[in-house]
Structure formats: C-alpha cells, structure tokens
Amino acid sequence: FEEFVRAAIHAYYGFLEVEHAAWAERRAGEPHLHVTGETPEMAAVFAEVRGAILEEIARGGPTADPDFLASACIAIAREVGDRMLERRPIDTQAAADFAVTMIISGLHGLPKARG
Secondary structure, X not given: OHHHHHXXXXXXXXXXXXXXXXXXXXXXXXXXXXXXXOOHHHHHHHHHHHHHHHHHHHOOOOOOOHHXXXXXXXXXXXXXHHHHHHOOOOOHHHHHHHHHXXXXXXXXXXXXXXX
C-alpha cells in the first residue's frame, strides 16, 4: 500500500509542478489561484483511490474505512501539493515524503473498517 501511495503522490506532484510552470509562463507575477469544487475528474480520482484501497484491504492491507481513507489521502495530497506550489524552489520530493509519511503513519491509529 505504501508503494502505491508513494507512486501516486509522486506522479501527482510531478503533474502539479509541470502544470504550474506552464501556468506561470502565461501569467508571470500573478498568484496561483486555489479553487475547489467537485468535478467528474475528481469523482473519478476518488473512485480510483477507493478502489485501490479496497484491493489492498482484500490483500490484507490497511483495514480502515475505505471512503474515509480515500478522502483523507486525497485531501492530504491536494493541500500539501498546493503549499508545495507556493514555495521556491518547488520541492516535489520533500512534499511527497511528507504526505506519504502522514498517510502511512496515520494508518496505525485508525479504527478498523466497518463490516
């Protein structure tokens, strides 16, 4: 499960860094906007993350509530990613290490999934 989380967050932060650089070229000097809302893409990401968590649970992985765990993983990744983009230089490795450690360490204190 940790390798899945690590790979997913590294890929997401790499994407954010590239997208931010492209945006910054077009809008030099403007602050990067932080906009939230539910989109079909966000629903698809939730479904994919939840599905991966369910697969890990079936293999004996974390036994936390899959809906809450998927939501928490996505929230941590988004919020840390937003802060990463505000820093110079952008450090995807440090941000990913922090987010993965928060998620994996937090699993130890979670209640078991509902049957």
